[in-house]
Amino acid sequence: xxxxxxxxxxxxxxxxxxxxxxxxxxxxxxxxxxxxxxxxxxxxxxxxxxxxxxxxxxxxxxxxxxxxxxxxxxxxxxxxxxxxxxxxxxxxxxxxxxxxxxxxxxxxxxxxxxxxxxxxxxxxxxxxxxxxxxxxxxxxxxxxxxxxxxxxxxxxxxxxxxxxxxxxxxxxxxxxxxxxxxxxxxxxxxxxxxxxxxxxxxxxxxxxxxxxxxxxxxxxxxxxxxxxxxxxxxxxxxxxxxxxxxxxxxxxxxxxxxxxxxxxxxxxxxxxxxxxxxxxxxxxxxxxxxxxxxxxxxxxxxxxxxxxxxxxxxxxxxxxxxxxxxxxxxxxxxxxxxxxxxxxxxxxxxxxxxxxxxxxxxxxxxxxxxxxxxxxxxxxxxxxxxxxxxxxxxxxxxxxxxxxxxxxxxxxxxxxxxxxxxxxxxxxxxxxxxxxxxxxxxxxxxxxxxxxxxxxxxxxxxxxxxxxxxxxxxxxxxxxxxxxxxxxxxxxxxxxxxxxxxxxxxxxxxxxxxxxxxxxxxxxxxxxxxxxxxxxxxxxxxxxxxxxxxxxxxxxxxxxxxxxxxxxxxxxxxxxxxxxxxxxxxxxxxxxxxxxxxxxxxxxxxxxxxxxx
Amino acid sequence: xxxxxxxxxxxxxxxxxxxxxxxxxxxxxxxxxxxxxxxxxxxxxxxxxxxxxxxxxxxxxxxxxxxxxxxxxxxxxxxxxxxxxxxxxxxxxxxxxxxxxxxxxxxxxxxxxxxxxxxxxxxxxxxxxxxxxxxxxxxxxxxxxxxxxxxxxxxxxxxxxxxxxxxxxxxxxxxxxxxxxxxxxxxxxxxxxxxxxxxxxxxxxxxxxxxxxxxxxxxxxxxxxxxxxxxxxxxxxxxxxxxxxxxxxxxxxxxxx
Numbered sequence: 080x081x082x083x084x085x086x087x088x089x090x091x092x093x094x095x096x097x098x099x100x101x102x103x104x105x106x107x108x109x110x111x112x113x114x115x116x117x118x119x120x121x122x123x124x125x126x127x128x129x130x131x132x133x134x135x136x137x138x139x140x141x142x143x144x145x146x147x148x149x150x151x152x153x154x155x156x157x158x159x160x161x162x163x164x165x166x167x168x169x170x171x172x173x174x175x176x177x178x179x180x181x182x183x184x185x186x187x188x189x190x191x192x193x194x195x196x197x198x199x200x201x202x203x204x205x206x207x208x209x210x211x212x213x214x215x216x217x218x219x220x221x222x223x224x225x226x227x228x229x230x231x232x233x234x235x236x237x238x239x240x241x242x243x244x245x246x247x248x249x250x251x252x253x254x255x256x257x258x259x260x261x262x263x264x265x266x267x268x269x270x271x272x273x274x275x276x277x278x279x280x281x282x283x284x285x286x287x288x289x290x291x292x293x294x295x296x297x298x299x300x301x302x303x304x305x306x307x308x309x310x311x312x313x314x315x316x317x318x319x320x321x322x323x324x325x326x327x328x329x330x331x332x333x334x335x336x337x338x339x340x341x342x343x344x345x346x347x348x349x350x351x352x353x354x355x356x357x358x359x360x361x362x363x364x365x366x367x368x369x370x371x372x373x374x375x376x377x378x379x380x381x382x383x384x385x386x387x388x389x390x391x392x393x394x395x396x397x398x399x400x401x402x403x404x405x406x407x408x409x410x411x412x413x414x415x416x417x418x419x420x421x422x423x424x425x426x427x428x429x430x431x432x433x434x435x436x437x438x439x440x441x442x443x444x445x446x447x448x449x450x451x452x453x454x455x456x457x458x459x460x461x462x463x464x465x466x467x468x469x470x471x472x473x474x475x476x477x478x479x480x481x482x483x484x485x486x487x488x489x490x491x492x493x494x495x496x497x498x499x500x501x502x503x504x505x506x507x508x509x510x511x512x513x514x515x516x517x518x519x520x521x522x523x524x525x526x527x528x529x530x531x532x533x534x535x536x537x538x539x540x541x542x543x544x545x546x547x548x549x550x551x552x553x554x555x556x557x558x559x560x561x562x563x564x565x566x567x568x569x570x571x572x573x574x575x576x577x578x579x580x581x582x583x584x585x586x587x588x589x590x591x592x593x594x595x596x597x598x599x600x601x602x603x604x605x606x607x608x609x610x611x612x613x614x615x616x617x618x619x620x621x622x623x624x625x626x627x628x629x630x631x632x633x634x635x636x637x638x639x640x641x642x643x644x645x646x647x648x649x650x651x652x653x654x655x656x657x658x659x660x661x662x663x664x665x666x667x668x669x670x671x672x673x674x675x676x677x678x679x680x681x682x683x684x685x686x687x688x689x690x691x692x
Numbered sequence: 693x694x695x696x697x698x699x700x701x702x703x704x705x706x707x708x709x710x711x712x713x714x715x716x717x718x719x720x721x722x723x724x725x726x727x728x729x730x731x732x733x734x735x736x737x738x739x740x741x742x743x744x745x746x747x748x749x750x751x752x753x754x755x756x757x758x759x760x761x762x763x764x765x766x767x768x769x770x771x772x773x774x775x776x777x778x779x780x781x782x783x784x785x786x787x788x789x790x791x792x793x794x795x796x797x798x799x800x801x802x803x804x805x806x807x808x809x810x811x812x813x814x815x816x817x818x819x820x821x822x823x824x825x826x827x828x829x830x831x832x833x834x835x836x837x838x839x840x841x842x843x844x845x846x847x848x849x850x851x852x853x854x855x856x857x858x859x860x861x862x863x864x865x866x867x868x869x870x871x872x873x874x875x876x877x878x879x880x881x882x883x884x885x886x887x888x889x890x891x892x893x894x895x896x897x898x899x900x901x902x903x904x905x906x907x908x909x910x911x912x913x914x915x916x917x918x919x920x921x922x923x924x925x926x927x928x929x930x931x932x933x934x935x936x937x938x939x940x941x942x943x944x945x946x947x948x949x
Contacts, residue, residue: 111824429803429806429807429810429816429819431785432799432803433785433788433789433792433799433802433803433806434789434799435789435792435793435797435798435799435802436789436793437793438793438794440793441789441790441793441794442790442793444786444789444790445779445782445786445790448782448786452822513743513773513777514777514778514779514787514838516741516743517741517743517766517769517771517773517777518766518791518794518795519762519763519764519766519767519794519795520763520794521763524794584745584759665763
């Protein structure tokens with residue numbers, strides 16, 4: 080980065096504010112790349128709320144810090160449960176396991192959330208305007224550091240502070256807290272360095288990657304699902320992690336002395352175990368538990384970890400300070416020109432030929448591609464899978480009757496999962512649908528792949544919840560009840576599209592014709608239309624659950640199951656018939672003059688190009 | 693006739709967007725539809741595509757009424773809109789594959805045509821980049837290729853040259869020339885009047901939804917009494933904007949003193 084050679088310089092306070100603008104711009108670019116069909120909505124929001132991106136940036140920091148804090152509960156609770164009930168080796172092993180998991184999750188989670196924004200901050204585009212300001216060269220260099228500081232100050236502070244506080248509460252000792260502060264500071268340095276190095280390596284891929292680059296797609300999807308992953312991790316830590324650790328402590332097989340050599344090895348391993356092992360050993364010493372592991376072993380491992388973190392920081396610092404990035408990354412909207420004499424460019428064929436699919440397969444593929452660039456579509460496809468298990472885990476831990484869990488799964492999958500899915504699959508894409516409106520497509524080809532997903536995904540959610548939360552003896556029942564969202568959610572889709580997407584065309588003297596499109600065309604009475612769609616889902620789901628309960632009580636056994644399956648099959652047939660009416664097949668070819676023979680499509684074109692499919 | 697628009701009127705509530713408009717586009721013809729902003733050009737195009745219904749009058753595309761069978765009409769038209777209509781989150785490759793699937797183009801034909809257009813428009817580098825990341829010119833290349841993929845007998849082009857570099861403009865003009873040589877028809881809308889003057893066989897000027905004049909450039913010159921004048925002079929005179937231009941120039945010059 081170069082700066083204009085002026086003796087006038089910007090004050091550090093103003094430089095800090097300028098770095099804030101760069102950080103916000105990085106957030107904006109990241110939001111834009113994941114907005115997909117919501118791009119227009121995002122721009123409208125920014126027009127209406129002048130501080131929209133500032134608030135977004137703050138919200139991201141607060142939410143990510145919250146998740147980082149919650150994860151610390153795992154080692155805190157584990158350390159608090161240290162007792163003389165089990166062997167000392169086992170105590171240390173369990174607390175080390177919990178601490179390591181916590182550190183690992185913190186690094187991974189912060190990386191998922193910040194990779195895209197950090198790659199934007201490291202790229203040169205955001206500094207083109209500040210370059211025109213009267214900055215001294217060293218100020219220009221520190222601008223990037225400050226922008227990174229704006230991004231990481233709060234989450235890294237949480238990482239540094241949370242573990243010592245947890246250790247202090249668990250052990251009741253200030254000395255333990257101070258020692259843990261040393262550990263968590265090393266961990267924060269390592270986390271920051273790893274994120275900077277990964278962002279640097281991925282910056283070209285993330286910012287300019289081809290749409291089909293798998294690495295970029297994976298990172299983008301993980302980033303877009305970051306908050307979803309956070310929620311799942313929090314639920315997992317709070318419910319399963321702590322129960323698992325508690326059960327490990329109580330495991331009667333572990334009362335004998337075991338695996339001392341393994342404990343010594345993991346204590347000296349710099350990453351990821353030594354730091355947690357050191358803290359565990361400190362807490363155990365404070366609790367006056369008998370020690371079989373000399374403290375110097377995990378301390379040595381932690382020092383090695385610190386040395387490694389400093390080496391990583393040095394590499395990251397060099398990259399942050401590099402000023403030759405202009406040559407490394409092309410600006411966002413300028414593609415590299417093909418060089419004269421380039422053998423590849425001289426070729427008259429593409430290296431990878433294009434593939435033609437059936438229209439339904441093509442629209443299904445388009446949906447999955449949209450999920451890699453549109454947070455809304457991604458969450459719509461992912462959340463219905465986890466909603467039943469996420470919403471019913473709490474009640475299960477609280478000990479609610481098994482029937483609530485059994486029938487709650489299909490209800491949650493159909494209503495909440497169905498609502499998210501139908502909403503996500505009927506969002507209007509950028510371009511306001513004009514491209515598809517200009518094509519001779521049959522709406523059925525767009526609607527049926529969506530209907531199939533509406534049936535499959537919530538049903539899979541019910542099965543997952545059943546497998547995780549219910550005893551194995553109820554598996555057949557779970558599979559039977561998974562048919563409920565298969566019927567109910569597509570019903571919601573049909574009702575919703577019929578209410579929002581019915582287009583009426585009139586022709587003088589020829590009456591009206593109506594057709595239904597997938598997207599929302601008429602958004603008036605939005606609330607009541609959604610109430611109508613969800614009510615339809617509830618009626619169908621409730622009806623089937625009532626039928627199953629009655630059949631179980633009145634005709635238990637295979638006959639009742641057979642009647643239920645027959646009812647489900649009948650409902651599926653009615654649904655298929657109704658879907659065919661709402662989204663009819665193409666009209667048959669018309670028997671009339673269609674232009675001059677020489678104007679017909681070229682030989683080799685499929686007849687469907689001009690005739691009805 | 694490829695396109696026949698007869699006495700078409702379209703209203704949006706109180707606003708009359710198109711009023712009693714008539715014109716025809718024949719085989720092997722490049723027809724220019726010119727008019728100031730808000731004159732009804734886009735509404736007319738959308739009615740031809742079957743996206744809007746006319747309130748009165750009739751439209752025929754290759755003998756088919758778009759209000760009756762829009763799919764049939766869309767199958768025969770290649771459309772380049774003024775603003776990008778391709779999905780910004782998709783790459784040109786994915787877009788072309790989707791269009792081929794919907795239009796029923798065979799894989800061999802698709803790759804043959806893609807190679808032809810991609811090489812001639814120098815668009816190899818953009819095939820796998822998200823459309824949102826492309827420059828205006830490269831995005832326009834993707835729009836043009838998308839409209840040409842099914843070798844449509846009719847092209848409707850709304851500002852097709854925006855953002856294109858000189859070489860691509862030249863190649864695109866050649867594509868149009870070959871298209872009309874093969875008996876195709878082109879309906880062309882642009883604000884760059886020099887391009888319209890160079891390319892169009894006939895021009896229809898509309899203003900406030902009404903047809904002002906239709907004919908060759910020479911016929912329009914004659915009609916506007918602008919002998920020797922450019923199409924810009926003719927256009928401004930026929931749309932009665934010449935006096936307001938003079939007034940604007942006077943204000944600007946007065947502001948200097």
